[in-house]
Amino acid sequence: MWEDTSPEEVIIKWHTNDGKLSIYNIWDEGDGRESQSYSSGMLISEKDGSLVYKCNAYGFDTEFNDLIFSIEKL
Template sequence: MRTDEGIEIEGQMCPSLVLWEDTAPKEVMIKCFTDNGVLSFYNIWDKGTGRQSQLHTSGMLISESDNRLIYHCNDIGFDTNFDKLVFSIEKL
């Protein structure tokens, strides 16, 4: 993920951030700062051949609940429940 004004995680500011499902904590609080209102993020994966994104069957399904957007991600493959990674974003 990336914003024009940076991302804060655990008290540190960075211009962009990559979280991996298998190494990130189950719950992470991230603060995103922006002047233009844009938060960019990609559904990426690495199965041993380098980072990949936006391939034929990859994607995200988005639902809304209260003040949150909930993203259900699939990396690649037709046999999916879009449960490879699930995360939510809340605008504060």
């Protein structure tokens, strides 16, 4: 999902056979897909039984608000 083409809020249901889900931070600002650049990353916290992910693409503006999403196990 890309920020410029997705609705502000999206609800997705995933089904796994083993209960595992991999999350990967990747972005494209016009020069091709990028990930794991210097200072990129995700902060993960728990709130009301959900995991909240706050992502930083790259750079020293590290407010970790480039993408924020939560995951709840049902």
